[in-house]
Amino acid sequence: MMQLRRYFLACVLVLALPVHAAEKPGKAAIASAHKLATEAGFEVLGMGGNAFDAAVAVSAALSVVEPQSSGIGGGAFFLLHRVSDGRQVMLDAREMAPGATDARQYLDAKGELDRDKSVNGPLAAGIPGEPAALVWMAEHYGKLPLKKSLAPAIRLARNGFAPDARSLMFLGLRKDVIARDPGASALFLPKGTVPVQGWVLKNPDLAKTLEIIADKGHAGFYSGEYATKLVDGVKKIGGNWSLDDLARYQVKEREPIVFQYRGHQVVTAPPPSSGGIALAEMLNILQGYDLSKIRGVERTHLVVEAMRRAYRDRAEYLGDPDFVKMPVAELISPLYAAGLRASIHPKKATPSDSLPGFMAPAQGTDTTHFSIIDADGNLVAATQTVNLPYGAAVVVPGTGFLLNNEMDDFALKAGVPNAYGLVGGDANAPRPYRRPLSSMTPTFVVGPERTLVIGTPGGSRIITMVLEGILAWFDGDAPQKLVDNKRYHHQFLPDVISIEKDTFSLDERKQLQQMGHTLSEGERPWGFMNAVDWNRQSGELRGGSDSRGVSGTALVK
Template sequence: MKLIARPLLLLGLLLTPLAWADAPARATHPDGAAIASGHALATQAGMDILAQGGNAFDAAVAVSSTLAVVEPISSGLGGGGFFLLHDAATGKDVMLDARETAPQAATPQAFLDKDGNLDRDRSINGAWSAGIPGLPAALVELSARHGKLPLKTALQPAIRIAREGFPVYARMAKGYASRADVMQRYPGTREVYLRNGRPIAEGDVFRQPELARTLERLAEGGFDGFYRGQTGRLLLAGVKQAGGRWTAEELAGYQVKLREPIVFDYNGWKITTAPPPSSGGIALAAMLQILEGWDIKAMDPAHRTHLVVESMRRAYRDRTFFLGDPDFVQIPQKVLTSKDYAQGLRATIHPEKATPSDLLSGNPTPLEDDETTHFSIIDAAGNRVGATQTVNLLYGSGLIPKGTGVLLNNEMDDFALKPGTPNAFGVMGYEANAPRPGKRMLSSMTPTFMENDDKVVVLGTPGGSRIITMVLLGVLGYDAGLQAQQVAALPRYHHQWLPDLIEAETDTFDADTIKQLQAMGHRIDLPGEVAAGGRGSSHVWGNLQTVEWDRRSNTLYGGSDPRNPVGSAQVTD
């Protein structure tokens, strides 16, 4: 069983500069491959495809589709994601934006009750909560544009596991129990998740023959095998039966978008990360470039945490006001990611005092759930993939259209369905993130590359609005000299402007650090001590998956979050 390294030891490592001997020549490509994902079966699926002659992009199809089978709590063909890609042959980076899109019928008024309040049940449960899925289109695009093997070959592990089954694990069973009242509303979902009237339980072999057939149609027909034909008809019928309104035209009209990643420098690292409709890359650029003005590695834990939190506070405030789908909203991206802008934000930070969030200007203003998933891949040619995919809340909308095995997302809740009303994760939004037909909802998913002369890193995580700050802490960990597994185990804390408090995992801070932070004016929401307005910090959160290539020794490392007992990282020679 994997163990979480002690926080104080890791904090000590963060403060210790590394002294390297004279650096040897840097390798031009790895000797093997590394994959880290949220489930061992998905990691192995990727390794199997590499062994058959596939590249990182073929492996990504295998890992992604297998996660769609074995982590229905987190992602699936009925959801979407972001795929950050590096092509070693050309040196080019691109992000495949497979975020879900709003159906034409999903206007803001459709989500209000008779009194004009947000209808929370409609926004997170059933057909109305579901956007048009993007993940199947991304798998087709990955294979056709970047892969070496046929799509049919890369999807075989997922098809086999869906048909033969896999053991239900504790998180999956527990998640179902928390959503059972919703999932049992729908005949298609009941057929998949009830066994002779009994809900799935830990240790059951979970078989999904209908999902296997859907994957087979995708493998044979590509895009049309999912968005048109039999699968398309079954999806439309299932949504209609559950009271929703999708059209054949908008389903068949879904398109993956190719986005130019956000690229910036931090302490000698080239950071390549997700652009809008992810909010992560812009926020990450702001936070790191604010922090670059201080030597935070030389500070005591309280002052380092104070400055990191203040950078979070400012980045999340800007997220609220400015970010949305770039195809619908003018985003001042060049300004928000510039060092000059970061310098201006840095100047507003007092080194000894917290800035109350209500003192930061707040005119009209916006989460992936903890059950999103992430995987990271580097292959022997140096190609790399960082992918974060989701259905939003636990088991998404809870709706499986009969005959498909496809659990639909509930991403519509990530829109600002009613201005100024928080979504399921406490994040507010206004016009920039309001729903429009075909529009993509804002996301926190932040797949990220780091590289300098010595190392190449891929990292990312699920975790709702906490995704961005977990990636931030991971970047800071690598910058301090930690290796992949140490970064995956780092203790976590978070601030998102509103509510105005620090959330933290158990044992992240010692008593003295807490006392110093409180003296600076910070409110801290600790497990068991829920502060007013807080969500109540869970004991642990996130599921960071990362791989690292040390070019000095030509060694690969994988880091799989020890908080997730079914996660896995593998490295091959």
């Protein structure tokens, strides 16, 4: 009976959503991680395209100019709102495990997880989903043919561009692994070394790949001559892809997670993203407090405790919805959140190992995000990735793109943390044709007077960054301010609050420690958030691109 009540409540919330289909901003806003990608989106809007055509252009351009973060060898979630009929949908272009997947392939002779196999080389790569998503979005939601929406990216790949300092920094971090692969090293390590700033990267093979997709659509990449070249190249270096794997890959249209927070509709990513459910849990918990009157350390404590509980449930329940039955309605229910809230002590940290139910005994840092609002009010929040910087550090000769290393996002060995410290069990175990659990959290927040489009890269920290961005927006921060704010994060295990440098004062740190929290300050900042918002009362559009990046750009015009 309780489950039916929670399900009914979730349905009531969906039916009560506000609709603003008749409103138009008259201008467009795009925020992405690279100026050239933002400009590509506006170029396609100038051709008569809509937000979805612009998303194709921005996504493909980022694949060219941010190879460390994403690419057509990876995957993505595209959250869409179509103003003409109010349709809201998430395109699931998450990578898929090959049919020959066997968790034992990732273990060493002692039966321990071999991290090198799970993040480097061909066994680390799932079947890419981003090419399928670009085709699907153009054919089902866009106004322009792919030859137009992919034209800016093709031009960038052929004519070349100068990688920014951030891209070269990550190239330096991954140079030893990249050097192992002839295709990757030929493309990214000219003369066998990391190039200096000002080097122009030309990628004619990627230009040709994009031209094939523009000409032949889905079939151009996932079947025929190109697919054969791709599979043969992966097998030659020890991978386990097959032509059947590529032929099986399809974009999945998923119903978003939808809930209410402070009189606003929140639309966010469903499984195989863990982000939307975790975001709903955290905001539902926090909705029980008047955060406008709670500041400083007390507020941080409550937010951290909400994070802790949501990440516990992520570890236990979530996986690929095509293979795993999940109690979604229960997890996003305000009634469930009320129970979690009741377990939070207002002055003391809850040790993670004291939370019930986690089945520990049986148990992406580089990604990119962009946000778009077009002149008609169509919305796109897109997060795409190859997982760790430069993915698996493998380029099949003649293709021009890096393979992802998303197999590490599975729980390859029960209870053993992945590259981001996240743990999981059977719900996220590697199985043929499964899609690994993700933290990507593209999100819309729509209220009576204003709309926010937000998301970020950052691996396991994505969800908490989106949470903090939304809370800051409700506090009145403009997009540029909320993407630049200092950040903190808790993910259940390890039981520590990760913080950026100077996030808290010495006194605030002391108070949190007295409450029982352990703090860990990182050497580098994290994330690269991009957000846009629209005030429907004033008509104002605003954008913000995280200043932690080098080339991020938000434009309104």
